[in-house]
Amino acid sequence: MTKARKAILARLKSAKQPISVTELAKQLSDFCNPVTVYRNLHYLENNNLATSFVLHCSDHGTERYYSAKEGKGHHHWFHCESCHQFIDLGGCFYTEQMRQFETEHGFTVHDHTFYLTGICEDCKQELGS
Amino acid sequence: MTKARKAILARLKSAKQPISVTELAKQLSDFCNPVTVYRNLHYLENNNLATSFVLHCSDHGTERYYSAKEGKGHHHWFHCESCHQFIDLGGCFYTEQMRQFETEHGFTVHDHTFYLTGICEDCKQELGS
DNA sequence: TTATATTTGCAAATGACTTGCAAAAAGCAG
DNA sequence: CTGCTTTTTGCAAGTCATTTGCAAATATAA
Numbered sequence: 001m002t003k004a005r006k007a008i009l010a011r012l013k014s015a016k017q018p019i020s021v022t023e024l025a026k027q028l029s030d031f032c033n034p035v036t037v038y039r040n041l042h043y044l045e046n047n048n049l050a051t052s053f054v055l056h057c058s059d060h061g062t063e064r065y066y067s068a069k070e071g072k073g074h075h076h077w078f079h080c081e082s083c084h085q086f087i088d089l090g091g092c093f094y095t096e097q098m099r100q101f102e103t104e105h106g107f108t109v110h111d112h113t114f115y116l117t118g119i120c121e122d123c124k125q126e127l128g129s
Numbered sequence: 130m131t132k133a134r135k136a137i138l139a140r141l142k143s144a145k146q147p148i149s150v151t152e153l154a155k156q157l158s159d160f161c162n163p164v165t166v167y168r169n170l171h172y173l174e175n176n177n178l179a180t181s182f183v184l185h186c187s188d189h190g191t192e193r194y195y196s197a198k199e200g201k202g203h204h205h206w207f208h209c210e211s212c213h214q215f216i217d218l219g220g221c222f223y224t225e226q227m228r229q230f231e232t233e234h235g236f237t238v239h240d241h242t243f244y245l246t247g248i249c250e251d252c253k254q255e256l257g258s
Numbered sequence: 259t260t261a262t263a264t265t266t267g268c269a270a271a272t273g274a275c276t277t278g279c280a281a282a283a284a285g286c287a288g
Numbered sequence: 289c290t291g292c293t294t295t296t297t298g299c300a301a302g303t304c305a306t307t308t309g310c311a312a313a314t315a316t317a318a
Contacts, residue, residue, distance in 0.1 A: 002265065002315070022305075033267050038306065040265090054185040056242075062183050062191055062274090063305070078236055087234055098245065105216055106250030107207055113185075114243045116227065121235030131284070131296065151274075162298050167275065169296090191305090192274070 004032040008040045009068065012050055017086040018065035018077060041066050055115055057081055078116040082123035089116070133161040137169045138197065141179055146215040147194035147206060170195050184244055186210055207245040211252035218245070 007028060012019065021041060025034035044050035045066070051074070052066040058081050067075075074092040079085075098109050119127070136157060141148065150170060154163035173179035174195070180203070181195040187210050196204075203221040208214075227238050248256070 004266075020305095035268080035307085036266055043265095054183065054191050056183040061304075078230065078234065078238070080236065081239065087236060089230060089234075101207065101218060101245065105207065105218075106253075107209065107216060107245075108247045108253060109207070109245045110210065110247040112243070112245045114241070116230065116236075116238045116241045118237045118239040124235075124237060133297075164276085164299080165297055172296095190273075 004028075004036050005040045005043065007031050008037060009044060009049060012044070012066055012068035013070065015067065017088070018053070018055075018067045020060065020063040020065050022060070022063060024066070053113055053115070055079060055117075057084065057117060059084070076114045076116075078118065078120070080120035080123055081117055082119050082127065085120065087120060133157075133165050134169050134172070136160050137166060138173060138178060141173070141195055141197035142199065144196065146217070147182070147184075147196045149189065149192040149194050151189070151192060153195070182242055182244070184208060184246075186213070186246060188213070205243045207247065207249070209249035209252055210246055211248050211256065214249060216249060 008024065011024060011027060021034075021037060024041075025037040028037060041050060041052070045052055049069055050066050051069050052064050054062060054064050056062045057079060072091070076089045076092060078087040078089055080087070094112060094114065098112060101107075102109055137153065140153060140156060150163075150166060153170075154166040157166060170179060170181070174181055178198055179195050180198050181193050183191060183193050185191045186208060201220070205218045205221060207216040207218055209216070223241060223243065227241060230236075231238055
């Protein structure tokens with residue numbers, strides 16, 4: 001495992017929440033090229049060391065967010081469109097419902113996407129709304 | 130309302146399922162410029178005549194999909210990554226859960242995204258899997 | 259430690275989506 | 289209708305996330 005790869009994975013782990021490629025590349029800019037970040041994220045995801053999802057945020061547009069895969073199954077998140085922090089909503093609570101949809105409609109689910117966007121508690125206070 | 134606008138809205142209505150801007154622009158290519166499609170979709174969404182969401186599909190990448198807003202509240206969809214048809218999962222079933230998350234975490238939800246991707250019944254048979 | 263395979267950086271491409279600007283169409287007052 | 293103001297359109301060009309070709313650099317294996 002190369003040092004760039006190691007650094008990227010380490011940053012994903014320390015982040016404790018999903019992080020966009022743009023942000024990750026910025027943070028590691030002294031360390032490696034953005035292209036290397038993209039390529040290693042693909043590598044990590046293919047090798048089950050990271051997961052990602054695409055999220056659209058009004059400030060930053062549509063971006064893919066990555067997090068380290070460390071045992072604790074699939075999670076869903078709330079994203080604050082003011083401070084851009086994520087809040088963990090806990091483990092995936094849709095497995096059962098997805099099974100139901102599968103039998104009801106006959107399709108096979110390969111993936112699912114769920115996330116919330118809005119304003120977090122702290123930002124609500126700061127913005128006085 | 131201009132003829133381009135009318136045509137776009139008509140197509141959204143006749144589609145009965147979300148349609149990507151790319152696809153919509155292709156279908157209306159004899160009729161108006163893609164830029165006009167983009168601009169009118171923004172107009173329609175701002176005026177509550179259309180809704181959209183961002184979906185990532187392995188074949189077509191990340192695109193925004195639009196549908197006409199005709200009374201019948203917020204819906205969620207399954208997207209087949211083979212034939213690229215959508216299957217309606219019915220009205221939104223997350224309102225209650227979202228309220229719960231809001232009180233639990235103190236944030237205010239502005240929007241939520243949920244969709245499934247996979248292979249539909251018909252395509253499973255055709256692909257013999 | 260040399261030969262082979264993988265990874266990196268750079269430059270350039272892709273593709274969805276946006277924007278500036280001047281011409282064309284739509285609305286509107288008289 | 290007709291002239292005038294506002295909105296919309298098309299075109300060209302620009303963003304921005306993400307990908308790709310290629311040759312140099314690094315890692316891995318024999």
